Amino acid sequence: MDFRFTDQQRMIRQMVREFARERVAPGARQRDETGQFPWDLFRQMAELGLLGMVTPEAYGGSQLDLLSYLIAIEELAWADASVAVGVSVHNSVCQWPIVHFGSDELKQRVLPPLARGEVLGGIMLTEPDAGSDLASLSTTYKRVGNEFVLSGSKMWITNAGIAKYFVVLATKDKSLGHRGITAFVLDAEQEGVQVDPPEKKMGLRSSVTAGVTLEEARVPAGNLLGEEGQGFKVALATLDHSRLGIAAQALGIAQAALDASLQYAKERVQFGKPIIQHQAIGFRLADMDTELEAARWLTYRAAWLAEQGGQVSRTSAQAKLFATETANRICNFAVQVFGGYGYSREYVVERLYRDVRVTTVYEGTSEVQRMVIARALERLSTTAPEA
Ligand SMILES: Cc1cc2nc3c(=O)[nH]c(=O)nc-3n(C[C@H](O)[C@H](O)[C@H](O)COP(=O)(O)OP(=O)(O)OC[C@H]3O[C@@H](n4cnc5c(N)ncnc54)[C@H](O)[C@@H]3O)c2cc1C
Structure with missing residues (x-):
């Protein structure tokens, strides 16, 4: 090792x-x-x-x-x-x-x-009635000559209105379930793509998120990802990989919260000594540091495993689940360390507390990560010791 x-x-x-x-x-x-x-x-x-x-x-x-x-x-x-x-x-x-x-x-x-960053990109999976249950999406596509024509509504799309290319999932026939879904690359700079005003979010406020309506949006036949009917697999493979990016995002936010908490706990004096010397605060900071280190190495190891090839669904879901839940706990306690000041926009932990919240939601909620892990465990053959 x-x-x-x-x-x-x-x-x-x-x-x-x-x-x-x-x-x-x-x-x-x-x-x-x-x-x-x-x-x-x-x-x-x-x-x-x-x-x-x-x-x-x-x-x-x-x-x-x-x-x-x-x-x-x-x-x-x-x-x-x-x-x-x-x-x-x-x-x-x-x-x-x-x-x-x-x-x-x-x-x-x-x-x-x-x-080269001349244009930006994004992905359109989520719809008003299809979030965790992606296979139930309703955006449709049909083939017309040398093009595919897409119609439907997408929701919560990061970079909507500012990005040019989006990976989009649409179905040929909803009754086919996940087998009817195909992945395309859509050029959003066309008449058939209408972007709603940006969502007013709790956090990540300078990241643009908006709903998008596709009305007969056109995609050249060459813009398929995989083959027709393989879009669900393309999405799952993408998420297995990209979830580690959200785990890494959570690590960065949590490290910022820990760094701010340490600095504050060493400076803030109550009952005649810096609050880090009150055991309730010092021990909790020790837990934050330890849990963050565990989350970091779970994420790094998942990345290492992914680089070796092979099945990464379980390890990447574990990393995303643990890193984002840990980061939420760390940011929550960071506000506590700051006391009343943690509730003020004057201090960074207030923003970190809002920004970290969504990491257990997007690119698969914590419940969805547990579903991925539980399904992998179901397939695992294990041996238990005799009584
Ligand atoms: C800031 C932000 C940016 C986003 N960016 C994008 C983007 O760029 N592209 C994109 O496609 N999407 C994006 N999303 C959407 C995001 O991925 C979805 O919000 C997420 O997948 C959850 O879907 P939902 O909101 O419809 O919740 P739902 O699926 O309706 O879930 C609601 C709750 O029910 C739980 N739940 C659902 N099913 C089960 C089950 N079977 N068992 C147990 N619990 C269950 C969920 O875990 C959750 O707690 C973004 C969201 C946000 C907030």
């Missing part, structure tokens, strides 16, 4: 940490207030190669190993989780399925502008 990072992983950590702390962190509070999407930061991240992290160099990307990618997301989330989620969606739920399921012609056409 080798727990050392590679030179590349160390270099990515150092480069993204520097960028996140010097450029991303300073404006995070203001962006949280205004909800302004940080185009300037995305342009700078494009120059650093952070917008093509999962895409091969042949298609304009900087293809990193999975752990390097997670390290980059973790460092960005420490500074501003809104920025981290935009980068994560653009890379891992848009470019990743195109890299793995698109034809060479499609990759040549859409990946270079995405990977």
Whole structure:
């Protein structure tokens, strides 16, 4: 077993940490207030190669190993989780399925502008009546000549209105269940795509999230991901991979909450001593540090396993479940450490508490992760000791 990072992983950590702390962190509070999407930061991240992290160099990307990618997301989330989620969606739920399921012609056409950050990407899975139960989606498609024509409503779409390319799931016939579903790459810059006003969210306020209506939106036949009827499999494979990005996002937010809590607990004096010296606070900080370390290594190990190939559904669901639930507990206690000040927008833990909340919801809720793990356990053959 080798727990050392590679030179590349160390270099990515150092480069993204520097960028996140010097450029991303300073404006995070203001962006949280205004909800302004940080185009300037995305342009700078494009120059650093952070917008093509999962895409091969042949298609304009900087293809990193999975752990390097997670390290980059973790460092960005420490500074501003809104920025981290935009980068994560653009890379891992848009470019990743195109890299793995698109034809060479499609990759040549859409990946270079995405990977170079000239345009942004996203994914449209969720609908008003189909969230966790993705197989029940209602957006339909039909073939017309050399195109597919898509109609329906999508909901909660990150980067809607600002991204050009979206991976979209639609069904040929709802009665076919998951076997009727196909995955496409949609160019959102067309008449058939209408974007609702952005959602007014609890957190991640400078990440844009909106509903989208597709009215006879057109997709060239070459924009299929996999074959017709394989869209559900494409989505599950994508989520197995991308969930680790959300785990990494949670790690970054939790580390920020722990760092802020430590600093405050050493400075704040009550009953004549810094509150870190009151055992109730000191022990809880010790638990936060320990649980965060466990979540981090569960996530890193899942990434390592994914790099070896093979089945990663269970390990990636475990990492997402544990890292996001742990991060929520850590941010919750961080507010407690700050007392009344933790409830004020003047202190960072208030934003972290709101930003972290959604990590147990999107890209599969904690309940969905438990379903994935339980199904994998059902298939596992185990031996128990005799009585
Ligand atoms: C900020 C934000 C950004 C998002 N970005 C995107 C995006 O870019 N693209 C996209 O496609 N989607 C996106 N989503 C949608 C997100 O993935 C869904 O909200 C999520 O999958 C849950 O679906 P739902 O909201 O419909 O909840 P539901 O599926 O209705 O679930 C409601 C509750 O019931 C529970 N539940 C449901 N079924 C079961 C069951 N069988 N057993 C036990 N419990 C169950 C759930 O765990 C949850 O607690 C985003 C959401 C948010 C909030």
